[in-house]
Amino acid sequence: MATEVAGEQLAGLARYGSVHLVDEVGSTNDYALSLAPKHVTAIVIARRQTKGRGRFKRPWFSDEASLTASLLLFTDTPDFPHPSFLTHLAGLALSRAVEQVTGLATQIRWPNDVIYKDKKLAGILCEGRKSAVAVGIGLNVNQESFPEDLPDAGSLRMATGRAWDKLVLLEGFLREIFAGIERTGNGESAQVLADIKARSAIMHRRVEMQTLLRKHVGTVIDLDSEGRVVLRTDSGRLIVLGAGDVRRLR
Numbered sequence: 001m002a003t004e005v006a007g008e009q010l011a012g013l014a015r016y017g018s019v020h021l022v023d024e025v026g027s028t029n030d031y032a033l034s035l036a037p038k039h040v041t042a043i044v045i046a047r048r049q050t051k052g053r054g055r056f057k058r059p060w061f062s063d064e065a066s067l068t069a070s071l072l073l074f075t076d077t078p079d080f081p082h083p084s085f086l087t088h089l090a091g092l093a094l095s096r097a098v099e100q101v102t103g104l105a106t107q108i109r110w111p112n113d114v115i116y117k118d119k120k121l122a123g124i125l126c127e128g129r130k131s132a133v134a135v136g137i138g139l140n141v142n143q144e145s146f147p148e149d150l151p152d153a154g155s156l157r158m159a160t161g162r163a164w165d166k167l168v169l170l171e172g173f174l175r176e177i178f179a180g181i182e183r184t185g186n187g188e189s190a191q192v193l194a195d196i197k198a199r200s201a202i203m204h205r206r207v208e209m210q211t212l213l214r215k216h217v218g219t220v221i222d223l224d225s226e227g228r229v230v231l232r233t234d235s236g237r238l239i240v241l242g243a244g245d246v247r248r249l250r
């Protein structure tokens, strides 16, 4: 990948941290976390990922048409957002970046999938080790089709009919996530949360939420200040859920 990257693009990315371009890696999140002892903000971009993983340890499909990257951050930085809020900030940042670059009005499927017309364009996995946290993004950019076992997947190319530059998208994501972190540090969390809700694909919708322990069916009433789902179940109980898989019901 390094040979294809223009100097000015690299300089654009390097404004946000030290840039590591790798041809092949197991998982960019692991690579990023291996850099943690240096305690320097870093961006890892891989052309190929052989053991990419998603939430709940699921395998993550990617190929050379994907953007697979991880941003290494440190929670012991002054005014750093709570790690559970970071995951929502990352979803907002990626949804905004995709919209700014491509014009697609993307939504966030809680907690942080980026979707367009019910197709999943991107997934985000935040993983921490001591004060380091890797924000891993897998964005389907230039695929023209997906394996049959991924009927829910879509790409920017499939949605728009044209190819996109992966690093322009990554730079947009970096700009947006650092802006979101700065806003929360400046006491604007409520406004950031309002932006997240405005893009949420599940607000006021009937959903099925699968948690580790059980399945809940109900209507999403709100997202609380930590970004957790407030659900009114069909049996009339109000519950707050911080993790799980959401499926919209008609």
Ligand code: BTN
Residues within 6 Å of the ligand: 026, 027, 028, 029, 030, 051, 052, 053, 054, 055, 056, 058, 060, 062, 068, 069, 070, 113, 122, 123, 124, 125, 136, 137, 138, 139
């Ligand atoms: C999900 O939707 O389950 C999250 C998928 C996250 C995939 C990205 S690709 C870059 C980074 N490295 C990984 O191993 N996973 C994340």
